[in-house]
Amino acid sequence: MTPVRLDTPPRPDGVTTWDEYVAALRTLRLWAGARGDAELAAAAPGLTVAAVRGVLGDHRRAVPDRRAAELIVRACLLLRERPEDEIAAEQRVWRAAWDGVLTATRRPARPAGNGRVTAIAAGVLLPAATGVVVNLATSNTGNWRAWGAVALVLVAHAALLAVVPARWAREPLPAALASALAVAVTVGLVLALPAGPPPPAPEPDARATGRATPAPCLREPVRPKIIRPDDPDLGRTWADGYVCPNHPAPVHLGPDVTTARAGLLKTTRSIFLCTVSRRDGYWYRTVADTDDANNGWGYVAQAYITSPHPIPGLPACPG
CATH class of the missing domain: 1.10.260 (434 Repressor (Amino-terminal Domain))
Structure with a gap:
């Protein structure tokens, strides 16, 4: 290092x-x-x-x-x-x-010549929204045939807009008539299908009971989060670790902010293998998503991990 x-x-x-x-x-x-x-x-x-x-x-x-x-x-x-x-x-x-x-x-500038794509997207928007609303209103949310009917109408409508002359697809009146026809067909197909069974009752919301439910750290196998689990510094092969919520964070070669950066942790639920205690808090062994040095192996400061510290159940790093 x-x-x-x-x-x-x-x-x-x-x-x-x-x-x-x-x-x-x-x-x-x-x-x-x-x-x-x-x-x-x-x-x-x-x-x-x-x-x-x-x-x-x-x-x-x-x-x-x-x-x-x-x-x-x-x-x-x-x-x-x-x-x-x-x-x-x-x-x-x-x-x-x-x-x-x-x-x-910054969002890149929209390329020229996409008028037909915009027209198709605008044309299928109303039938799509109508199909969703009617399915919800008729309790067909669990009926795959109702959703299949909506998808079939949208595909047919998009295909029609794709083959007609571009000026027709972009003109308001023909596009509105085609959209209205697609809406009518969608409503007819959904209403013709029997309603599905009522959805199961939801589980009680933790907020209604006054108890907070932060995302916990879970013990999970190292693979596939770490493709090569052989630790080059600690001399062991990791079988499992704890997956915790975290902010994007720099990964340092050592448990100290003054050491060089091994990479950057971009994921927001990452796996941590062991912990080291220092005067400025706890540091956690992990592998970065980017490889600046040491194949990304290093340590993350506790400030980037939204969990109690030290992470419950996580062992101390050997050595």
């Missing part, structure tokens, strides 16, 4: 999504040693606890605020007592990464 220098702040190298960008910012916060959102917000003028949570919290915004993200970077470096010229340089790096993710996540 190649350790990262303690005085080198983590950077958002190679991020292409907002989840990856936020995961990199969380790593920077761990590196800075902030004990909470209030301490981080107090480190930089203009930064508030609400702004920190809007970028790094569990209920963060879909697109993190650019100014708040740059203030978080500034706060992290101020906590490590870095000079202003270095802070400005790091903020430029994070600003460029933010711009890059924005460009990568």
Whole structure:
């Protein structure tokens, strides 16, 4: 393993999504040693606890605020007592990464010449919605023949729109008449079929009883979540582990934020094999979804795993 220098702040190298960008910012916060959102917000003028949570919290915004993200970077470096010229340089790096993710996540322009596709999609939308509504109203949700009738009408209608001249499919009146005919046929077929049995009564909702039901960690076999379960560092082959809900997270070569990154955990329910206790909390052995080093084998900090810590039943890592 190649350790990262303690005085080198983590950077958002190679991020292409907002989840990856936020995961990199969380790593920077761990590196800075902030004990909470209030301490981080107090480190930089203009930064508030609400702004920190809007970028790094569990209920963060879909697109993190650019100014708040740059203030978080500034706060992290101020906590490590870095000079202003270095802070400005790091903020430029994070600003460029933010711009890059924005460009990568923009919806591509709609290609020209797709008028017929749009017309077909619009033409089958009303019959499809009608079939679903009538099936629900007549308790046919469990009747495969009713759903088959809806699917048959939609396929026939789409095929008709595909073979007629394009100008007919795009003109409002012919398209509306064809859609109305498809609706009438759909209703007739569904009503002609007998209603299915009533659906079973639902199980009581945990929210109605006042008890929270967070997704638990479950013990599961390592395969197929880890294709090659031979651990290159701990000298053992893992047979099972615990699958827990998690945020996208960086995987480090060692149980320390200062070690190099082995990869990135992109899945939101990942498998963890053992745990290591450190002064900053628990670290969990896993394999990253991307391979930056060591075939992705490494450790994830507890901040990214939404479970009690240490994970109940998970053994300590050997060695």
